[in-house]
Amino acid sequence: MDFSLTREQEMLKKLAAEFAEKELEPAAAEMDREHKFNEENFAKMAKLGFTGLGIPREYGGSGGGATEKVIVVSEFAKKCLTSAATLSIHSITPGVILKHGTEEQKKKYLPMLTEGGHLAAFALTEPGAGSDAAGVKTTAVYDAETDEFVINGTKCFITGGARASVLIIFAQTKPELGVKGLSAIIVEKGTPGFTSGKIEEKMGLAGSETAELVFEDCRVPAANLVGKEGQGFKIAMEALDGARVGVGASAVGLAEGAIDLSVKYMHERVQFGKPIAALQGLQWYLAEMGTRTETARWMVYYAAYLQDSQKPFTKEAAMCKLAGSETARFVSNLAMQIHGGYGYMKDYPLERIYRDAKITEIYEGTSEVHKVVISRAMLGK
Ligand code: COS
16 A cells, blocks of 8 residues: 555646645635636646546557646635636547547547647536436437437536537437436537527636526437437436545545645734634644545545546545535634634635635535435445
């Protein structure tokens, strides 16, 4: 058992930390205030190869795997959860194309989504299909005359959906088969019949635009099918396993960022004639924050290790997401207590961190969904 990072991983961590400090942190408050995606920083992520992580170099990627993504996403989240989530969610789609796509799809889309700097989106959720992901109602009817799918339906809460150049959407190609009739299909931005609707106003994660997507007789070539017809649900669930490790990593990063701020503040802030670091009550808060964060971190690394080793990791992905997100909320809450009134003010980053933390317990599967996944695995169901 070796808990250390390789030399390359250490270098990547340093690069990600420097980038987060120089580029992401200064932009975080404005993104939050303006509720606007930061195109410039996404382009810089692509230039530095962060968007290519997990994709082989022959397709424009930077190599590496789940562990490298975890390292980078955590470093980003220390300074800006929105940026970490943007990278993590973007990477789902190229990951699916790499695993299930045809050679033509890989050659066409992967270089765009890695070194090309184009944003990707993953569109599963619908108004009636949230936790019950199998409840997708969007249809994709095959038209043999034109060899196309005709897509109709509405997706909601899609991260980057209105901006993405390439989306993987999940639709019923054989509704009579229920969950076994779902298929994964690539849709490109600008395809007639595909429009984006409302951009949601959110409590946190404001710089990641969450969109409604509308498909009205939207025709895409049958060659855009990813994997086999009817494999969509499994493809989505597998992709979400990886995405959940990403959420765990971002939650741990956010918690680390909140701890860093708390330690600094405890040394600086003087009350009762001494720095508040001397107060045992706050020392105990800090100890609990550190212990929970460290626990979640190793759960995240373990899930990423299993994923990189091609071993089953569904349960561990759900566990690290559950533990990580609960840690993020717990730690950001105590960090707020430590900062007192200053923590609550918009001039300081903590109130954004506190608001951002909450989403980690909701997106890519709620905590309750993860408890279902974990207990089913434990019970052998
Ligand atoms: N990997 C591969 N296949 C999986 C899988 C996984 N992680 N999880 C389930 N499957 C397969 C099952 O093996 C089953 O296939 P078979 O019928 O061939 O055995 C099929 O998918 C249906 O699985 P299951 O019966 O478990 O589906 P449920 O409808 O009970 O759904 C939950 C299970 C609730 C776990 C799922 O709907 C879920 O994850 N919901 C949350 C969705 C989510 O995270 N949304 C966030 C936004 S998406 S960006």
